[in-house]
Amino acid sequence: MKSLRTQLTSARQGRITPEMRHVAETEKISAGKLRSRIANGRIVIPWNTGHRPVAMGIGQGLRTKVNANIGTSPVKQSLSYELKKLKAAVKAGADTVMDLSTGGNLRHIRRRIVMSSRLPVGTVPIYQASVEACKSGRGVVDMTADDMFSVIEQHAEDGVDYITVHCGVTMSVLKTLRKSKRLTGIVSRGGAILAGWIMHNGKENPLYEQFDRLLEIAGKYDVTLSLGDGLRPGSLADASDRPQIQELITLGKLAKRARAYGVQAIIEGPGHIPVNQIEMNVRMEKKLCNHAPFYILGPLVTDIAPGYDHITSAIGGAIAGAAGADFLCYVTSSEHLGLPDVESVRQGVIAARIAAHAADIAKGIPGAVEWDFRMSRARKDLDWLSQMKVSIDPEPVAKLIKSRRTRKGNPCTMCGEFCSMKLFRKNFTDAGKFAKLKPGKKE
Numbered sequence: 001m002k003s004l005r006t007q008l009t010s011a012r013q014g015r016i017t018p019e020m021r022h023v024a025e026t027e028k029i030s031a032g033k034l035r036s037r038i039a040n041g042r043i044v045i046p047w048n049t050g051h052r053p054v055a056m057g058i059g060q061g062l063r064t065k066v067n068a069n070i071g072t073s074p075v076k077q078s079l080s081y082e083l084k085k086l087k088a089a090v091k092a093g094a095d096t097v098m099d100l101s102t103g104g105n106l107r108h109i110r111r112r113i114v115m116s117s118r119l120p121v122g123t124v125p126i127y128q129a130s131v132e133a134c135k136s137g138r139g140v141v142d143m144t145a146d147d148m149f150s151v152i153e154q155h156a157e158d159g160v161d162y163i164t165v166h167c168g169v170t171m172s173v174l175k176t177l178r179k180s181k182r183l184t185g186i187v188s189r190g191g192a193i194l195a196g197w198i199m200h201n202g203k204e205n206p207l208y209e210q211f212d213r214l215l216e217i218a219g220k221y222d223v224t225l226s227l228g229d230g231l232r233p234g235s236l237a238d239a240s241d242r243p244q245i246q247e248l249i250t251l252g253k254l255a256k257r258a259r260a261y262g263v264q265a266i267i268e269g270p271g272h273i274p275v276n277q278i279e280m281n282v283r284m285e286k287k288l289c290n291h292a293p294f295y296i297l298g299p300l301v302t303d304i305a306p307g308y309d310h311i312t313s314a315i316g317g318a319i320a321g322a323a324g325a326d327f328l329c330y331v332t333s334s335e336h337l338g339l340p341d342v343e344s345v346r347q348g349v350i351a352a353r354i355a356a357h358a359a360d361i362a363k364g365i366p367g368a369v370e371w372d373f374r375m376s377r378a379r380k381d382l383d384w385l386s387q388m389k390v391s392i393d394p395e396p397v398a399k400l401i402k403s404r405r406t407r408k409g410n411p412c413t414m415c416g417e418f419c420s421m422k423l424f425r426k427n428f429t430d431a432g433k434f435a436k437l438k439p440g441k442k443e
Contacts, residue, residue, distance in 0.1 A: 009262040011038035019055035028366040044264040046120040046224040051159030059293040064356035065095040077104035092349035098122040120161035145206035162224035168247040169230035184234035191230020224264040232271035252289035266293040273299040282323040295327040309335040314355040321359025
């Protein structure tokens with residue numbers, strides 16, 4: 001413990017690391033304030049010493065960040081295609097990526113993704129542990145604690161910057177779940193794996209019971225723990241129920257232990273949540289988890305829009321971010337239907353970034369509203385090229401402009417001679433009529 005050297009221990013000892021300095025400069029806050037918030041666990045910098053990505057901060061007072069999930073499945077196992085998704089996510093402006101692969105040579109895939117990514121990379125090690133147990137002829141429920149921790153250390157060795165660990169799926173919360181009237185049960189893959197293991201073996205979750213062992217591995221490589229919400233609601237009917245909240249209470253206690261040890265931690269959140277419960281869920285996490293950064297999986301605000309869940313999650317993400325959530329996991333249009341393709345990844349990142357930016361305006365994050373001001377000025381000036389450059393996604397704007405080049409001067413086909421901007425300029429601004437206006441008679 002005395003020799004532990006992480007971003008958190010450095011912050012507590014008053015040291016401003018090069019990574020802290022870089023984050024402070026990009027976020028336009030003082031390095032001292034950033035260091036203080038890292039020291040008290042309100043900000044994390046996922047930065048494995050074996051990967052060394054571009055430093056990026058998540059937490060209080062910083063820009064709301066966006067994660068993109070990629071990875072193979074047992075059905076689709078093309079590494080080259082996943083690397084195309086990685087490239088698309090980076091180009092679209094994701095802040096981190098998670099490799100959720102479950103098919104193919106998992107370690108090779110992970111190493112290639114880490115090596116190819118300048119962004120922090122996250123994983124869920126229990127996936128690999130489960131795959132390996134099945135390949136060896138055993139079932140998922142036959143894994144040992146050593147199997148789980150061996151894979152976790154392997155991910156850390158390979159340079160993974162943050163890992164999702166479902167430590168809050170405990171025997172106690174499963175008893176509560178059994179008594180509940182949940183409609184969709186457990187929808188977290190990692191949560192379901194560990195719940196099955198606990199029920200089959202009649203033993204406590206090793207990730208919870210041997211949490212100190214997990215902290216030793218994370219501290220050694222400065223891996224940030226993303227304390228996973230294995231009991232997140234998978235439908236609006238299950239939102240904010242007792243199993244979800246009980247797990248959250250446990251995660252708050254574990255986050256406190258992680259900080260005390262010197263390991264950075266964030267908390268994962270729901271899930272499917274109706275609009276009127278989102279702010280309450282964010283406030284609850286901040287209260288129960290001592291303001292640890294909140295990583296929201298969506299949230300999806302309705303269950304009825306398969307094929308459009310990048311939109312339903314963006315609505316929830318904007319509300320959650322404005323309420324104080326720090327990190328949005330994108331949801332693609334393929335959610336609930338299948339593995340996303342490259343275009344779904346790109347659109348998912350853009351949708352989440354729109355939500356994150358809307359939240360940043362509400363939070364008063366430096367530079368957020370100024371970005372919108374630049375766009376408004378370009379629209380006022382009918383400056384189409386500037387609108388393209390300022391846009392969060394210049395690609396569709398460029399295509400529209402290119403497709404209408406035959407129109408003289410103005411590529412817009414909406415208003416023609418009745419363009420409000422032109423009429424205002426002609427009749428008010430250019431003519432100077434504002435200065436000539438006289439107050440009318442009072443009625």
